[in-house]
Amino acid sequence: MMRSVVILVVGFVLFAGFGPLLAPYDPTAIDIPNRLSPPSAQFLLGTDALGRDILSRLLHGARWSLGLAFLISVISLIIGTAIGLLAALGGKTADWLAMRTTDTFLAFPELVAALVIAGLMGASTWSLIFALSVTGWMRYARVARGIGLSVQSRGYVVQARLAGLPGWSVARWHYLPSLIPSLTVVWTGMFARAILGISALGFLGFGIQPPNPEWGAMLLDARVHMRSTPLQMVWPGLAVVFCVLAINLTGDALRDALAKDGTHE
Amino acid sequence: MIKVFGGLLLRATVVLFGTAILTFALLWHAPGDPAQAIAMARFDALLTEDVIAQVREEVGLNMTFWQAFWAWLGPLLQLDFGNSSVTGRPVWADLQAAISYTFPLALVALGIGLAISIPLAQLATKRPGGWLDRFAVGVASLGNAIPAYWLGLILILIFAVQLAWLPALGASTPAHAVLPALTLGLGVAASLTRIIRSGILEARGQSFLPAVRRRGVSERAVGRDHIAPHAAVPVITVFGLELAFLLEGLVLVEVIFGRPGLGTFLVSAILARDFPQVQAVVVLTALIFVIVNLLIDLIYRVIDPRIGGHDA
Numbered sequence: 067m068m069r070s071v072v073i074l075v076v077g078f079v080l081f082a083g084f085g086p087l088l089a090p091y092d093p094t095a096i097d098i099p100n101r102l103s104p105p106s107a108q109f110l111l112g113t114d115a116l117g118r119d120i121l122s123r124l125l126h127g128a129r130w131s132l133g134l135a136f137l138i139s140v141i142s143l144i145i146g147t148a149i150g151l152l153a154a155l156g157g158k159t160a161d162w163l164a165m166r167t168t169d170t171f172l173a174f175p176e177l178v179a180a181l182v183i184a185g186l187m188g189a190s191t192w193s194l195i196f197a198l199s200v201t202g203w204m205r206y207a208r209v210a211r212g213i214g215l216s217v218q219s220r221g222y223v224v225q226a227r228l229a230g231l232p233g234w235s236v237a238r239w240h241y242l243p244s245l246i247p248s249l250t251v252v253w254t255g256m257f258a259r260a261i262l263g264i265s266a267l268g269f270l271g272f273g274i275q276p277p278n279p280e281w282g283a284m285l286l287d288a289r290v291h292m293r294s295t296p297l298q299m300v301w302p303g304l305a306v307v308f309c310v311l312a313i314n315l316t317g318d319a320l321r322d323a324l325a326k327d328g329t330h331e
Numbered sequence: 332m333i334k335v336f337g338g339l340l341l342r343a344t345v346v347l348f349g350t351a352i353l354t355f356a357l358l359w360h361a362p363g364d365p366a367q368a369i370a371m372a373r374f375d376a377l378l379t380e381d382v383i384a385q386v387r388e389e390v391g392l393n394m395t396f397w398q399a400f401w402a403w404l405g406p407l408l409q410l411d412f413g414n415s416s417v418t419g420r421p422v423w424a425d426l427q428a429a430i431s432y433t434f435p436l437a438l439v440a441l442g443i444g445l446a447i448s449i450p451l452a453q454l455a456t457k458r459p460g461g462w463l464d465r466f467a468v469g470v471a472s473l474g475n476a477i478p479a480y481w482l483g484l485i486l487i488l489i490f491a492v493q494l495a496w497l498p499a500l501g502a503s504t505p506a507h508a509v510l511p512a513l514t515l516g517l518g519v520a521a522s523l524t525r526i527i528r529s530g531i532l533e534a535r536g537q538s539f540l541p542a543v544r545r546r547g548v549s550e551r552a553v554g555r556d557h558i559a560p561h562a563a564v565p566v567i568t569v570f571g572l573e574l575a576f577l578l579e580g581l582v583l584v585e586v587i588f589g590r591p592g593l594g595t596f597l598v599s600a601i602l603a604r605d606f607p608q609v610q611a612v613v614v615l616t617a618l619i620f621v622i623v624n625l626l627i628d629l630i631y632r633v634i635d636p637r638i639g640g641h642d643a
Contacts, residue, residue: 166342166345166346166349167349169345169346169349170346170349170350170353173346173347173349173350173617173620174350174613174616174617175576175578175579175620176575176579177579178579178613178616179613181598182357182597182601182609183357185598185601185602186357186358186361186362186601186604186609187362258476262478265478266478266480266579266583269480269583270582270586272601282480285480285484289484292484292487292492293492296488296492296493299484299488302481303477303481303484303485306476306478306481307473307478307481308476310475310476310478311473311476314472314475314476315472318472
C-alpha cells in the first residue's frame, strides 16, 4: 500500500527533475516578435505576452510547484508531529497548551492566513514557504497526538519503558511505526493543499515572483490576454489539476488500504 | 450536559483570545515601517521624518507590544475595529459594506453546492459500485482537484468571453453574481458529494434497519426517519471545513470577478498595508469560525448523544 505513495513521489521527482530537461526553450527567454503566438510546431503550447515558450515554462514550473509543495508539506509534518507528540507525552499542561495552540491556528482558514502572512512579509519565496508551513501543521498535530496517546498505554511500550530503553529509542521503535501510515495519509492531503496554496498565492501576486515560471503566476499573466489567446490560461490550470488529482487518488487508495488493515486511527 | 457546554464555551473563549494575540502579533512583527507606508499613502510626496513621526504618534505605533495590544483589544470587544490607517474612515463601516456583498454570495454558493451534491449522492448510492456511482465519485474527485480561481477563469472564458451570455466583472446586477456563485457552488458540491455519499452508505448499514422494515415501515419512511438524519451527521461535522473552503474560495473568486466583497477588501488592505483593516478581517473570520465550530460541537451532541464529554 505504501507502494502507491512511492510511485507517486518517484513520478513527481522524475517530472520535476527531468521535465525541465525536456523543455525546448529557456523558460525566461523573452522573444517579443513571437509574443502571444498560438500553439504551433515551433511553440507546442504557444507563447505568452513576452514571447516566452509556455511549454518550457510549464515544465520548469513543475520544479517550483512540486518542489516547494513537497518542502512545505514536510516542514509542516515535522512541526505538527513534534507538537502532537509533545501534547501526547508531555503531561497535562503541555497537552492543554499544545492543543489550544492548535485550535487557535485552526481558527483561521489556512489560505486566508497564509495570504495575510505572505502578503505582509513581502512577496518572496521564503515568505511563501513560511506562510504555508506555519498554517499547515495542525492536522498532523491532531493525528500524532491521537496516535501518541493510544500507543502510550500499549503493553509493549510500557514494557520498553520499564526495561529502561532511552526515550529516543522508544520513540524510534514503538511510536514511529504506528505514526507513519496515518501521517502519510495526512501528508498526501497536505501536499495537494500546498500545491493549491502555492498556485493560489502566485495567482494573487503574493507567491513566486516573475520571471520565475510558477503555475499560479502564469495564470495571472494569462488572464490579461484571455480574449486574444484563451488557451494560454488553460495549460497552467490543467497542470495543477493533474498533480492534485494524482496526489488525491493516491491518498484515497492509501486510506482505503489502511482502513482494511484496521491500523488507521 | 451544562458542564460540557460550559467547557466548550470556555475553550472557545480561550481560542478566541489566542487568535486575537496571534493576529496582533503577526501585524506587529510585520516587516517594514507601517508609519512610513501610511504617511506615503496619505501625503504622497511630503515624506519628511517629522511627518512620519507624527503619523507614528497618531496611529499609536510608538507603544510597546502589550500596551498596543490592550489598547486595540478594549475597543475591539465592543466591535470597534478602529479607523483605517490609510483613509482614516471607520473600518467597521467599510467592512459591513464588503460583507453585504460576500454573505449572500456565500449563502447562494452553499445552496448550489447542496442542491447538486445531495441528489448526486442519492443517485450514486442507488447502486453502490455501479457506473453511476463511479461516475459521481469520479466527477467529485476531479472537482476537488480543480482550484476555484481556475474554474472561475474558465467559466468567464466560456460564458462571458466566448458566448457573451453573462457579465464577468463587477457586482452591479444579480446577473453578475451567477458565475461567481456557480464557481464556488461547484466546488462545494464536489467536496460534499463524497461525504454525503459515504454518510448514506453508512446509514444504510445500521443494524436495526431490517427490524424496522420487517415491522412494515415503508421504504420512504425508512429513508426519511432513519437514513437521512444519520447521513446528515458527517455533513454537519465537515461544515466547519466547508466554511473554511468557502472563505478561501471567496477571496479568490471575488478578486477574479472584481466583486467588492470581503476578499477584495482583504487583498487591497494587505497591499496598502492598512493594518487595522487587515486585523479586522482576520479577527472577524476567526470569530465566525470559532462560533460555527462551537455550534457544530453543540448540535452534534444534541443529535447524537453517544458523543461523549471532553475530548481535547
